[in-house]
Amino acid sequence: MHFPFQKFLVCAGTVLALTSSAASAQRRKAKPAAKPAPAAAAAPVPAPVSDSVALRRIFDEALLRGESYENLRYLTGNIGARLSGSPQAQLAVEWGKTTMEKAKFDRVYLQEVMVPHWVRGSKERGEIVGNKDKGIKVPICALGGSIGTGGKLKAGVVEVHSLDEVRNLPEAAVKGKFVFYNRPFNDALIEPGAAYGGAVDQRALGAVEAAKKGAVGALVRSMTSARDDFPHTGTMRPATIPGAALSTNAADKLSQLLKANADLQFELEMECIALPDEKSYNVVGEIKGSKYPDEVITVGGHLDSWDLAQGAHDDGTGCVQSIEALRLLRVAGFKPERTIRAVLFMNEENGTRGGNEYARLAAANKEIHLAAIESDGGGFTPRGFTVEGDAATVAKLAKLAPLLAPYHAAEVTAGHSGTDIEPLQEAVHPKALIGYKCDSQRYFDIHHTAADTFDKVNRRELELGGASMASLIYLLSKYGL
Amino acid sequence: MHFPFQKFLVCAGTVLALTSSAASAQRRKAKPAAKPAPAAAAAPVPAPVSDSVALRRIFDEALLRGESYENLRYLTGNIGARLSGSPQAQLAVEWGKTTMEKAKFDRVYLQEVMVPHWVRGSKERGEIVGNKDKGIKVPICALGGSIGTGGKLKAGVVEVHSLDEVRNLPEAAVKGKFVFYNRPFNDALIEPGAAYGGAVDQRALGAVEAAKKGAVGALVRSMTSARDDFPHTGTMRPATIPGAALSTNAADKLSQLLKANADLQFELEMECIALPDEKSYNVVGEIKGSKYPDEVITVGGHLDSWDLAQGAHDDGTGCVQSIEALRLLRVAGFKPERTIRAVLFMNEENGTRGGNEYARLAAANKEIHLAAIESDGGGFTPRGFTVEGDAATVAKLAKLAPLLAPYHAAEVTAGHSGTDIEPLQEAVHPKALIGYKCDSQRYFDIHHTAADTFDKVNRRELELGGASMASLIYLLSKYGL
Numbered sequence A, B: 001m002h003f004p005f006q007k008f009l010v011c012a013g014t015v016l017a018l019t020s021s022a023a024s025a026q027r028r029k030a031k032p033a034a035k036p037a038p039a040a041a042a043a044p045v046p047a048p049v050s051d052s053v054a055l056r057r058i059f060d061e062a063l064l065r066g067e068s069y070e071n072l073r074y075l076t077g078n079i080g081a082r083l084s085g086s087p088q089a090q091l092a093v094e095w096g097k098t099t100m101e102k103a104k105f106d107r108v109y110l111q112e113v114m115v116p117h118w119v120r121g122s123k124e125r126g127e128i129v130g131n132k133d134k135g136i137k138v139p140i141c142a143l144g145g146s147i148g149t150g151g152k153l154k155a156g157v158v159e160v161h162s163l164d165e166v167r168n169l170p171e172a173a174v175k176g177k178f179v180f181y182n183r184p185f186n187d188a189l190i191e192p193g194a195a196y197g198g199a200v201d202q203r204a205l206g207a208v209e210a211a212k213k214g215a216v217g218a219l220v221r222s223m224t225s226a227r228d229d230f231p232h233t234g235t236m237r238p239a240t241i242p243g244a245a246l247s248t249n250a251a252d253k254l255s256q257l258l259k260a261n262a263d264l265q266f267e268l269e270m271e272c273i274a275l276p277d278e279k280s281y282n283v284v285g286e287i288k289g290s291k292y293p294d295e296v297i298t299v300g301g302h303l304d305s306w307d308l309a310q311g312a313h314d315d316g317t318g319c320v321q322s323i324e325a326l327r328l329l330r331v332a333g334f335k336p337e338r339t340i341r342a343v344l345f346m347n348e349e350n351g352t353r354g355g356n357e358y359a360r361l362a363a364a365n366k367e368i369h370l371a372a373i374e375s376d377g378g379g380f381t382p383r384g385f386t387v388e389g390d391a392a393t394v395a396k397l398a399k400l401a402p403l404l405a406p407y408h409a410a411e412v413t414a415g416h417s418g419t420d421i422e423p424l425q426e427a428v429h430p431k432a433l434i435g436y437k438c439d440s441q442r443y444f445d446i447h448h449t450a451a452d453t454f455d456k457v458n459r460r461e462l463e464l465g466g467a468s469m470a471s472l473i474y475l476l477s478k479y480g481l
Helices: A005-019 A051-065 A068-079 A087-102 A163-168 A192-197 A201-212 A248-260 A312-331 A353-364 A391-407 A423-428 A459-479 B005-019 B051-065 B068-079 B087-102 B163-168 B192-197 B201-212 B248-260 B312-331 B353-364 B391-407 B423-428 B459-479
Strands: A107-119 A124-129 A136-138 A140-142 A153-160 A178-181 A217-221 A243-246 A265-270 A273-287 A292-302 A338-345 A368-374 A382-388 A411-414 A432-438 B107-119 B124-129 B136-138 B140-142 B153-160 B178-181 B217-221 B243-246 B265-270 B273-287 B292-302 B338-345 B368-374 B382-388 B411-414 B432-438
Touching (some): A068 A459, A087 A273, A136 A248, A273 A353, A368 A423, A382 A391, A382 A459, B087 B273, B107 B353, B124 B140, B124 B248, B178 B265, B391 B432, B391 B459
Parallel strands (some): A178 A217, A382 A411, B382 B411
Antiparallel strands (some): A124 A265, A140 A243, A153 A265, A273 A338, B107 B273
16 A cells, blocks of 8 residues: 555644654664653652553553563574473573563572473484385474384374374374374364364374374374475374374375375474473562562463474563563563463473473462463464453453554453463462463464574564553552452 | 373363364365365355354355465466556456456456556666765656656655644755655554554645645655655655655655765756556446345445555555455355445545446446445454444444454444445445454565565454454345445
8 A cells, every 4th residue: 555645644643642752762872853752761769650551651662672572583593492490491591581681570499490401313214105116205203202113113104183083093094004084174263272172183193093093093183274395283182103294295195195195194304302300490580569568460481492493473572571561560660469470381292391390389389370371372463361260360451452553463362361370270279361362374384393483473563562562560569359 | 382291181172162063174285184074165055043043154164265365376376466547457447357257256347447547667777876986776666646756856855754843944944955845654553554644744734735835746655654665656646746755764864864964965867757647447246135225335445556566455455355255255155135335446545536437337327325335444354344434333233243242353443434335325324434454464564565575464354354354244134224
């Protein structure tokens, strides 16, 4: 589009009116305008302000002087993939601690936790071997936790579309073969997370079920609606046979070739191995509550990522947004009434050891937890929040939500919160577990693949998310639940 | 994130329940599941269904068997940039006509219109020349409609931040120099379109105002919040001096160097030229109304694009969504009560000649227009619709909107509709002019640049938008306004 100039003249007044409080203080190298910006400037001891003004101040800070995007650039670019137990995961722990210290939280500390140490190995290779001499190499990757193939593993292939189909097959049809799980995402579902939930049993339990019938391995269609050449890794339950993901194009190809030649073979080679557990850490930063220091609100993401890429949307964005949420409150001049904690959880992807340890310590220390928020659905444009809590709590949150409508973050619905904060439920019974909800249509295109990189993250979308989380914390800290 | 498996087991029932009506018929090569899909299958003469079922059927068609994404792949990849008057614009007209004919509309035709034919030329170059021998080349591009420089144009630079600043400068400060407009987007604004509206006067009128004070050229900071090396073109008002856009990084660099050396010079070379007007066309496809054939609902996008890239989000997406909206109604088995027209407008970017001609013909033919919808804000994830109309009409539309809530497209607010449909207002007084509103945080990163390419478009986001437009048309056609 081009903005018609007449239209511009008509609405310029509105635009200028909107900007007067914040336009002037532009980020970075941008030249400051003539007038100072009262709302955007952080006052050390601000006069009490209405909630809507407070939220506007938080968003101004995020959008004009936000630090989350540059933090993410560093985490993804200078540290990169950081699977639990890896040296990069340790670097990420150090980065998280330093970043929180620079953000001047009241207290920054580590929580030790032992984590799994699974390693992909240097070689992984998949090939469709038909009647012809030349095989067709296809993009595959080991599923997290898989055993290796112990050299080349070559066998026939039986295609199925569900765990039940395998359970009902005669052993003779499966024994000595690869079971190829090829049920795609249901694209009719509006929420990609629901499509994922409807397909991921194949990845999680495919090898376990196939092994029961004597299969030599499991091949699983990647967990995505996209049609491309990226295999998607992800955790699988411990099994006695190896499990690998095929890119969706590869799965379509294999299925098509199987129709023409049911006797074709697949050759798989993977060197992955489980090493002994490693010592690692959650990273915790805290701002002490001014009025109810013993009541805790947690906000977090997970610091570990899969090993194939930079872990940008999964879950670098959740980490930098959690740090940013506390920083925004501080630089906007708000001293929260309750204690706020940013937590970078270790080992969400293949164990949830960090989340379990955080909950265990909370219970052991007899802490009172009001609520916890997790951002682990990507750093895309905000929608709102999903809540695990009783109906009254969901209703209370829904009543606060209209304050976030100007920022398109006002949706509050019951729903899954976050894997790392859910152990708090049994441990310390917080009133609400809350998931940051952003638009997720692009998420499963890159989830657990080599394509989950910094360039997929939009600066403003990331900043709007961090500010939305900070805003909710501001309100929870002020009003309780 | 990984979807915790326990969680999956808990919600699998819900997922399966949701999918039973639509899961089975999967797109393209995906294997059909065991049971047929009653809601997704297109019945030639369907039994009357509730509005919510009708909309679900439209979305199923879009998400499971949509054609807009592949249409866009062809338009952007095989035709590409298609500025008015170019041979590619003519190819795009032929593509549009063929695509509509394949979609089996009742009638497909062209509307002839003469359009401007501006050509960038093969060379454009910008260089900051300081005291040192070696200049610094920076990414620039001619603004649409600019005259060329007639060889190398070298002059000093005066930086300003508004048109008024130039108007108030003494002539001696400007004469013989480049005026460098460097007011950035106001990042505090939540809607990037508002930030664009607050900055674009520099691009539109910068050269005109600078020429009045004897400047030799206008250099304009690119219209974006992003900090990168893409110059953003876009139309400027006819001026006697050339106008060029600098990438934001280049603008920051120039500003920084000017602070150190106010006497530095800039060298600009551009060969752009305006050729005689060319004959071109709007492409129109129609489904005749079953009950009120004389009442027209228009849905459209613009077929021309700027010349630097593929015009994917601006506005290939609007074109393929408009065609798709009619196709979805047809294949979902709905015969609209009012006449529906998909229009691919020519020359939105630098003249609006197509939009004006469409309106002129509507008036000349004494047509009755109920409403018009335009998609020209990118093919991103849906939010809803903006409406130009009286308060009662906006309220009526807002009352229908909750039907679109399951698809996150239920926002209805007063606001700008679309440049191509606005001429209808004076010509035939439709009840409502409606803009398709999608999430626009990413839009101005790529708008009018070489980066506006197919890979920036997400298939599902595009399809959800087309289905949202089809749904609104379904409701408007049924209920009127």
